[in-house]
Amino acid sequence: AQSVTQLGSHVSVSEGALVLLRCNYSSSVPPYLFWYVQYPNQGLQLLLKYTSAATLVKGINGFEAEFKKSETSFHLTKPSAHMSDAAEYFCAVSGTSNTGKLIFGQGTTLQVKP
Amino acid sequence: DTGVSQDPRHKITKRGQNVTFRCDPISEHNRLYWYRQTLGQGPEFLTYFQNEAQLEKSRLLSDRFSAERPKGSFSTLEIQRTEQGDSAMYLCASSLAGLYTGELFFGEGSRLTVL
Numbered sequence: 671a672q673s674v675t676q677l678g679s680h681v682s683v684s685e686g687a688l689v690l691l692r693c694n695y696s697s698s699v700p701p702y703l704f705w706y707v708q709y710p711n712q713g714l715q716l717l718l719k720y721t722s723a724a725t726l727v728k729g730i731n732g733f734e735a736e737f738k739k740s741e742t743s744f745h746l747t748k749p750s751a752h753m754s755d756a757a758e759y760f761c762a763v764s765g766t767s768n769t770g771k772l773i774f775g776q777g778t779t780l781q782v783k784p
Numbered sequence: 785d786t787g788v789s790q791d792p793r794h795k796i797t798k799r800g801q802n803v804t805f806r807c808d809p810i811s812e813h814n815r816l817y818w819y820r821q822t823l824g825q826g827p828e829f830l831t832y833f834q835n836e837a838q839l840e841k842s843r844l845l846s847d848r849f850s851a852e853r854p855k856g857s858f859s860t861l862e863i864q865r866t867e868q869g870d871s872a873m874y875l876c877a878s879s880l881a882g883l884y885t886g887e888l889f890f891g892e893g894s895r896l897t898v899l
Binding site for chain 2: 674676679704706711712713714715716719760762769770771772773774775776777
C-alpha cells in the first residue's frame with residue numbers, strides 16, 4: 671500500500687522567509703509524486719510533479735521540490751514567501767496500479783505574515 | 785474555459801434526503817475520478833471511471849453511494865438517505881489515460897451540508 675505523511679498541519683512564515691513544507695511517502699514501487707495547492711474556494715491546482723526524471727523538480731510560482739529516495743521524502747520549498755502563497759498544500763503519490771489514482775496527504779496550511 | 789466543472793457548488797439537505805452531483809470533465813479526457821474531502825483532511829479517493837466503465841471503488845463508497853458515467857462523458861454521484869457524516873466537499877477530477885503524466889485536473893468541488 672502507498673501512503674503520504676505531511677509533517678505539520680499548519681506552517682507560518684513571514685513574508686520573504688523560506689517556505690519548507692514536509693512530505694514523506696511510502697511506496698512499494700518507484701513512485702510518482704505531486705504537490706497540489708488549493709486556494710480558498712478553488713479547486714486543487716498542480717504545483718509540480720516528480721516522474722522519475724530529475725530529482726530536483728521546479729514548479730509554478732517559484733516552488734521546487736527534491737525527491738530523496740534514501741529519506742523517502744519530497745519536501746516543497748520556496749526561497750521567499752509571498753502573501754499570495756497563503757493556501758493549503760497537498761502532497762500526493764500515484765497508486766501502484768496504472769489507474770492514475772492519487773493518494774493524498776492530510777495537507778498543510780501555509781500562513782504568510784506581513 | 786473548458787476545465788472540469790461541477791454542479792451544484794453547494795447543496796444543503798436534510799438527513800435522509802437523496803442528493804446528486806454532476807461532473808463534466810475536460811472533453812478529451814477519458815478518465816474521471818471522484819474524491820471526498822472533509823475539513824482538515826486531504827482528498828480521499830472514492831471511485832474512478834475509464835470511459836463508461838467504473839473500474840475501481842473505494843471501501844469508503846458505501847451502498848448508499850452510486851456513481852455513473854453513462855456515455856463516457858459527464859458523471860453523476862448520488863448519495864441516498866444522506867447522513868450527517870456525508871457532509872464534505874465532493875471533488876471531481878479528470879485525466880487522459882495512455883498519455884500518463886500523472887496529473888489530475890480538478891473541478892472546484894460540490895460542498896454538501898447535511899442538517
